[in-house]
Amino acid sequence: MxxxxxxxxxxxxxxxxxxxxxxxxxxxxxxxxxxxxxxxxxxxxxxxxxxxxxxxxxxxxxxxxxxxxxxxxxxxxxxxxxxxxxxxxxxxxxxxxxxxxxxxxxxxxxxxxxxxxxxxxxxxxxxxxxxxxxxxxxxxxxxxxxxxxxxxxxxxxxxxxxxxxxxEDISLPENGSVYGFGGRVPDWTDEFEAFAREVEQDDSRKLRYGGSMIGDVNQILTYGGIFSYPALESAPEGKLRVQFEGYPIGYVLETAGGASSDGTKSLLDVDKDELHARTPVYIGNSDLVAKLEAALE
The missing domain is CATH 3.30.540.10 (Fructose-1,6-Bisphosphatase, subunit A, domain 1)
Structure with missing residues (x-):
């Protein structure tokens, strides 16, 4: 990743x-x-x-x-x-x-x-x-x-x-210290909620979620950690648009040595043929994104 x-x-x-x-x-x-x-x-x-x-x-x-x-x-x-x-x-x-x-x-x-x-x-x-x-x-x-x-x-x-x-040449901090998860909690899938609760139990990480994706992503680029706008029960494809948000943010994070995922693969490998198609978005340190993917299997 x-x-x-x-x-x-x-x-x-x-x-x-x-x-x-x-x-x-x-x-x-x-x-x-x-x-x-x-x-x-x-x-x-x-x-x-x-x-x-x-x-x-x-x-x-x-x-x-x-x-x-x-x-x-x-x-x-x-x-x-x-x-x-x-x-x-x-x-x-x-x-x-x-x-x-x-x-x-x-x-x-x-x-x-x-x-x-x-x-x-x-x-x-x-x-x-x-x-x-x-x-x-x-x-x-x-x-x-x-x-x-x-x-x-x-x-x-x-x-x-x-x-x-x-x-210049920014890299994600090795030990990520912040996290932010979007969507309504009652609308999270069971698998994602279990992963989120595990992340929350780590005292070394702080919740940082402001409701503007780019602000939340910048927190991850600055401090390391994980940000997610996940697949929801009511919206399996999530909220964020592939072309305008998923691809560019995935590109930034991977270029900085981090990882991106739609839950199974890199955001850069998501294949959608509609201009306004959506995708779940998970970005951050590679180890956290790998744990997320394992939790969603």
């Missing part, structure tokens, strides 16, 4: 395009953050997954679509807020985003983020087609995680849209 064997860009042109995608996301992030206070209200529509959209969801999607779509090397753009991918050019790479992960957290003023993945294939693509992925976390400090070319790096993004590399 743990691996540094990840996809890399296949040409100088692709490398340049990835650089440009990362730059667009970084330089757009301060504008998105500044615009959130006036867009904390629900929009009239639902997204393709049937969730109520916030005004901020739609606005962030439109901003990023316009700017990423203008890049010469990008051929397709897709997001959680759109029913289908759209052709934006003739470039070989595709970009898929969750423009504002955790937007329901805007009302209580909790953590939100932007998740992105660059695929060397048409959409919907496969996890093994990713050549770069990452996220922006709109926390007390605005940071961006980028996984590419076998390395995970962290940048601080400043209000003037400049950004600075602050950590």
């Amino acid at each position: 743990a691996t540094k064997d990840v996809n890399t860009a296949s040409s100088a042109r692709d490398v340049r395009t990835i650089d440009e995608v990362v730059e667009v996301i970084a330089t757009t992030a301060p504008e998105i953050r500044t615009g959130l206070p006036s867009r904390r209200v629900a929009a009239e529509d639902q997204n393709p997954s049937g969730e109520t959209q916030m005004a901020a969801d739609i606005w962030a999607d439109e901003l990023l679509c316009e700017r990423i779509g203008a890049l010469e090397g990008v051929g397709e753009y897709a997001s959680e807020e759109r029913p289908e991918s759209i052709d934006v050019g003739n470039g070989p790479l595709s970009v898929a985003l969750d423009p504002l992960d955790g937007s329901s957290n805007l009302k209580p003023n909790n953590t939100v983020g932007t998740i992105f993945a660059v695929y060397d294939a048409p959409l919907p693509a496969h996890g093994r087609d990713i050549v770069a992925a990452g996220y922006v976390l709109y926390g007390p400090v605005m940071t961006m995680i980028v996984a590419r070319d076998g390395s995970v790096d962290e940048h601080i993004i400043y209000d003037d849209a400049s950004y600075e590399l602050v950590r």
Whole structure:
């Protein structure tokens, strides 16, 4: 499960395009953050997954679509807020985003983020087609995680849209110290609940769950441990979208030397042919994810 064997860009042109995608996301992030206070209200529509959209969801999607779509090397753009991918050019790479992960957290003023993945294939693509992925976390400090070319790096993004590399080649801490499990407890499967109770009994680990996946994932990347949005009795495929959340987060964690799983295999090996398909998500230190898979057998 743990691996540094990840996809890399296949040409100088692709490398340049990835650089440009990362730059667009970084330089757009301060504008998105500044615009959130006036867009904390629900929009009239639902997204393709049937969730109520916030005004901020739609606005962030439109901003990023316009700017990423203008890049010469990008051929397709897709997001959680759109029913289908759209052709934006003739470039070989595709970009898929969750423009504002955790937007329901805007009302209580909790953590939100932007998740992105660059695929060397048409959409919907496969996890093994990713050549770069990452996220922006709109926390007390605005940071961006980028996984590419076998390395995970962290940048601080400043209000003037400049950004600075602050950590290179991040690896998960060997002894994970936090955990977070999503979904309603009465809706957990018996097997997952038994695993969760075992994790809770370890005094060396602390519960960290904020209801914004990207904030919870960043806790795992920082401290090590395990995060799960599991298969539920009412939703065997879980809640999170493969293309926009499962693949990119799996790519980040595996590039950092951790593991990802849908309960039986790496998230990067999940095979779904619908743009908005869902998957259970389990990510963290390799030993904990292996125990999780054994518990679910």
